[in-house]
Amino acid sequence: xxxxxxxxxxxxxxxxxxxxxxxxxxxxxxxxxxxxxxxxxxxxxxxxxxxxxxxxxxxxxxxxxxxxxxxxxxxxxxxxxxxxxxxxxxxxxxxxxxxxxxxxxxxxxxxxxxxxxxxxxxxxxxxxxxxxxxxxxxxxxxxxxxxxxxxxxxxxxxxxxxxxxxxxxxxxxxxxxxxxxxxxxxxxxxxxxxxxxxxxxxxxxxxxxxxxxxxxxxxxxxxxxxxxxxxxxxxxxxxxxxxxxxxxxxxxxxxxxxxxxxxxxxxxxxxxxxxxxxxxxxxxxxxxxxxxxxxxxxxxxxxxxxxxxxxxxxxxxxxxxxxxxxxxxxxxxxxxxxxxxxxxxxxxxxxxxxxxxxxxxxxxxxxxxxxxxxxxxxxxxxxxxxxxxxxxxxxxxxxxxxxxxxxxxxxxxxxxxxxxxxx
Numbered sequence: 417x418x419x420x421x422x423x424x425x426x427x428x429x430x431x432x433x434x435x436x437x438x439x440x441x442x443x444x445x446x447x448x449x450x451x452x453x454x455x456x457x458x459x460x461x462x463x464x465x466x467x468x469x470x471x472x473x474x475x476x477x478x479x480x481x482x483x484x485x486x487x488x489x490x491x492x493x494x495x496x497x498x499x500x501x502x503x504x505x506x507x508x509x510x511x512x513x514x515x516x517x518x519x520x521x522x523x524x525x526x527x528x529x530x531x532x533x534x535x536x537x538x539x540x541x542x543x544x545x546x547x548x549x550x551x552x553x554x555x556x557x558x559x560x561x562x563x564x565x566x567x568x569x570x571x572x573x574x575x576x577x578x579x580x581x582x583x584x585x586x587x588x589x590x591x592x593x594x595x596x597x598x599x600x601x602x603x604x605x606x607x608x609x610x611x612x613x614x615x616x617x618x619x620x621x622x623x624x625x626x627x628x629x630x631x632x633x634x635x636x637x638x639x640x641x642x643x644x645x646x647x648x649x650x651x652x653x654x655x656x657x658x659x660x661x662x663x664x665x666x667x668x669x670x671x672x673x674x675x676x677x678x679x680x681x682x683x684x685x686x687x688x689x690x691x692x693x694x695x696x697x698x699x700x701x702x703x704x705x706x707x708x709x710x711x712x713x714x715x716x717x718x719x720x721x722x723x724x725x726x727x728x729x730x731x732x733x734x735x736x737x738x739x740x741x742x743x744x745x746x747x748x749x750x751x752x753x754x755x756x757x758x759x760x761x762x763x764x765x766x767x768x769x770x771x772x773x774x775x776x777x778x779x780x781x782x783x784x785x786x787x788x789x790x791x792x793x794x795x796x797x798x799x800x801x802x803x804x805x806x807x808x809x810x811x812x813x814x815x816x817x818x819x820x821x822x823x824x825x826x827x828x829x830x831x832x833x834x835x836x837x838x839x
Contacts, residue, residue, distance in 0.1 A: 423435035423437070423438065424438065424439060424503065424504055424505065425438045425440075425504065425505045425506050425754075425790060426505065426754075427505065427753065427754030430752075432505075432506075432754055432789070432790055432791060434790040434791050434792070436468075436471060436472045436473070437472065437473050437474070437475055438474060438475065438504075438506075438790070439474075439475040439476075439477050439504050440474050440475070440476060440477065440504065440506055440507060440508065440786075441476075441477045441478070441479040441497075441500050441501055441504050441507040441508075442457070442476055442477070442478060442479065442507065442508050442509060443478075443479050443480070443481045443482070443497070443507070443508075443509035443510065443512070444478070444484075444509075444510050445482060445509060445510025445511045445512055445760065445764065446482040446483045446484070446510075446511060446512055446513040446764040446766070447511060447513070447763070447764025447765050447766035447768070447769045448510075448511070448764060448765045448766075448768055448769050448774050448828075449482075449510030449511050449512070449760070449764060450510070450769075451769070451770065451772060451774075451776075451828050451829075452510055452760065452774065452775075452776035452778075452779050452828060453510045453779065454829075455776040455779075455780070455828050455829055455831065455832035456776050456779040456780045456783055456832070457476060458832050458836060459780050459783070459799060459802075459832050459835050459836055459839070460474065460780075460783045460787075460795075460799070461473075461474070462836040462839050463784075463787070463795040463796075463798045463799045463802075463839050464787075464792070464795050466795075466798055466839050467792065467794040467795040467798055468792075468794070468795070472792065477500070477504070479497045479500050479501065479507065480494055480496075480497050481493050481494070481497050481509070481512060481523055481527075482512040482513055482523060483513055485497070492523055493523050493526055493527070498527075498530050498531070501527070501531060501755075501757065502531065502755070505754050505755055505756070506754075506755075506756050506757075506758075506786065506789065506790060507756070507757045507758070508757065508758045508759065508779075508782065508783060508786055509757055509758075509759045509760070510759070510760050510779060511759075511760050511762060511763050511764045511765075512524060512764065513764050513766075524748075524759075525569055525571065527748070527757060528564045528565060528748050529565055529570075529571075531748075531750065531755050531757070532565060532750050532753070532755070533564055533565070533748035533749060533750050533755060533756070533757060534563065534564050534565050534614065534617055534618060534621075534749075534750055534751075535561050535562070535563070535564060535617075535618055535621050535622075535748070535749045535750070535751060536560075536561070536562035536563075536564045536727060536731070536746065536747070536748050537559070537560070537561060537562075537625075537746065537747045537748075537749055537785075538559070538560040538562065538727075538731040538734075538735075538744065538745070538746045538747075538761065539558075539559045539560070539745065539785070540556060540557070540558050540559070540560060540731070540734040540735055540737075540738055540744060541556065541557045541558075541738060542554045542556055542557070542737075542738040542739070543738070543739070543743070543803065543804050543807045543808070544804070544807070544808055545807045545808045545809075545810065545820070546738060546739035546743065546807055546816065547739060547816055547819035547820055548737060548738060548739055549736065549737070550711065550737050552714075553737055553738050553739070555714045555715045556710075556714045556734060556737045556738050557714075557715075557718075558710070558714065558717045558718065558719070558720055558734055559622075559625060559626075559629075559631070559718065559719045559720070560719075560720045560722070560727060560730055560731045560734065561618055561619075561621060561622040561625070561719065561720065561721045561722070561727075562618075562722055562723070562724060562726075562727020562728065562730070562731060563614055563615065563618040563650075563721075563722070563723050563724050563727065564724060564748055565614060565724075566608075566609050566610050566611060566614045566723070566724060567608055567609070567610060567646075567723045567724030567725050568606050568607075568608050568724070568725055569724040569725065569728075570607070570608075570609050572606060572607035572609070573604070573605075573606045574604060574605040574606070575604055576602050576603060576604040577601075577602070581603070581604065581605050584605050585597065585600055585603075585605075608643070608646050609646075610646040610647070610649055610650055610723065612649070612653045612656075615649065615650045615653040615654060615657075615723075616653050616654070616656065616657040617751075617752065618721055619634070619636065619653070619654040619657050619658065619698075619721045620657045620660075621749075621751045622634050622719050622720075622721035623657070623658060623661055623665060623696055623698065623719075624751070625719060626696045626718060626719045627661075627664060627665075627696055631696065631718040631719055632691050632696065632697060632718050633696065633697045633698075633699065633716075633717065633718045633719065634658075634696055634697070634698045634699075634718070634719045634720075634721055635698075635699055635700060635701055635706070635717050635718075635719070635720050635721070636650065636651050636654040636655075636698065636699070636700035636701070636721050636722070637700070637701055637702075637703050637706045637720055637721070637722040637726055637730065638650050638651045638700060638701075638702065638703060638722065638723065638726070639702060639703045639704075639726070640702070641702055646723075647723060650722075650723055651700050654698070654700070654721060655667050655698065655700075658698040661696075663695070664695060664696065665695060665696045665697075665698055666687075666690035666695045666696070666697045666698065667697075667698045668687070668697060668698065668699040668700075703722070703726050703730075706720075706730070707729075707730075707733060710730075710733070710734060710737070711737070714734075714737070731744070731746070731761070732761075735761070739816075740815070741761045741762045741778065742762050742774070742775040742777065742778055742815055743775060743777040743778055743781065744761045744762075744778055744781075745758070745761065745778060745779075745781035745782040745784070745785050746758070746759055746760075746761040746778075746782060746785075747759065747782065747785055747786070747789070749789075756786075756789060758782040758783065758785055758786040758789075759779075759782055760778040760779040760782060761778050761782075762778055772827040772828045772829055773813065773814050773827060773828060774813060774814070774815065774828055775812075775813040775814075775815050775816070775828075775831070776813075776828055776831065776832060777803060777813075777831075780799060780803060780832075780835070781799070781800065781803060783799065784796040784797075784799040784800050784803075787799070798839050799835075799839070801838075802835045802836075802838040802839045803835060805838045806831070806834050806835050806838060809824075810822060810823045810824055811823075811824045811826055811831070811834045812824070812825065812826065812831070813825070813826055813827070813828065813831050
C-alpha cells in the first residue's frame with residue numbers, strides 16, 4: 417500500500433514539528449486488536465474534526481507486525497515495519513501476541529530495543545465511576561517512567577545446561593561467586609545490565625516531565641538494598657542527574673540518614689519548603705515498600721522513575737487500583753530523538769476476538785496521549801472528557817458493566833459511538 421506523500425512529524429531543537437496532515441503508522445494488533453483499533457480510530461478522527469474542522473487530519477498508515485505479519489511475510493516483525501516506524505517518528509499500536517516460555521521474542525520488547533524507546537510512560541489516574549477494588553482510587557494520580565531497554569528485559573538469558581550458561585558459571589567461579597548459585601548443574605541464568613547512561617536519561621525525562629507539569633515529587637523506586645551495584649547504581653545515578661537540574665530540583669540524598677524521629681521531622685520541613693519554592697523533590701524508596709505505600713498513601717507520589725522489571729509490576733499494580741489495564745494508556749518514547757509508539761497496555765484476549773465485547777479505552781486514551789505529544793492538545797482533551805462522561809454516566813463495556821449498578825452495557829463499536837456522541 418502506497419503512503420500518501422505528506423509532510424512527516426519531525427524533531428528539531430528538541431521540539432516536535434507536526435504538520436496539519438501527518439502520516440501516523442498504526443499496528444492494529446492481534447486478537448481483539450483490530451476491533452479495538454477500529455473503534456479507537458473513529459474516536460480519534462471525530463476528535464480531530466471537532467477540534468480543528470477541516471484544517472487538520474491524520475493519514476493513518478497500516479504497518480504489519482504480529483500474527484498477520486507472520487501469515488503474510490513469515491516474519492513477526494518485518495524490517496519494513498521498523499523502517500516505516502523510524503521514518504514517521506510517531507506511531508500507535510494494539511496488543512501483540514507473545515508466547516510464554518518458547519517461540520519468538522516479545523515484539524513489544526524488540527520494538528523498544530530497535531527504536532531505543534527508553535521510557536515506558538504510563539500516567540495512571542482515576543476516572544470517577546470506574547469500578548475499583550480500593551476505597552479511595554481518586555487518590556491515585558501517578559506518572560510512571562519505566563526504563564525500557566535494560567535490566568533483565570535485555571534478553572540475555574541462558575538455558576539450564578547450555579554452553580553459555582556453563583561458561584558464565586566458570587566466570588563466577590573465577591570471581592569467587594559460584595557458591596551463591598544453589599544448584600549450579602540445573603540453573604538457568606539471566607544477566608541484568610543497568611547503565612549510568614540509561615538510568616540518567618530515564619530519570620532526567622521523569623524530572624523534566626514533573627517540572628513541565630507543576631508536579632512536586634519524583635520518586636526513584638529500586639531494590640538497591642539487595643542488588644547494590646545495579647539497582648543501587650540506578651538510585652545513585654538518578655540522584656546525580658537530579659543535581660544537574662540546579663536549583664529547580666531538590667534531591668533528598670540525605671534522607672536515608674534521617675530515619676530517627678528528629679531526622680524525619682527535619683526532612684519533612686525541608687520537603688515542605690522545597691514545594692513552596694516550586695522545586696521538584698527527588699527522593700527514593702525500596703520497591704517492596706513502594707507497593708505498600710502506593711496502597712496506603714498513594715497521594716504521596718506524583719512521578720515515579722524505576723527500572724524495567726520494577727516498572728512492569730508497578731504500572732500494572734497501579735492500574736488495578738484505578739480500574740485495571742483495560743483503561744490504562746501507555747507509550748514508549750525516546751525523548752531525545754522524538755521516536756514514540758503509543759499502545760494499548762493489555763493483552764490480545766484472542767478468545768474474545770470478533771465478539772464486539774471488550775473495552776477499547778486503553779487504546780483510546782493512548783491516542784489522547786499521542787495527540788498531547790504531537791501538540792494537538794484540544795483533540796486530546798476532547799477524547800479524555802468524552803471518556804470521563806461515558807464512564808460517569810455508566811455507558812460502559814461488559815468488563816465494567818458487570819461491576820456497576822444500573823450500567824448501560826455497550827459493545828466495543830457502540831461504546832466508541834457513545835464517546836463520539838459526547839465529543
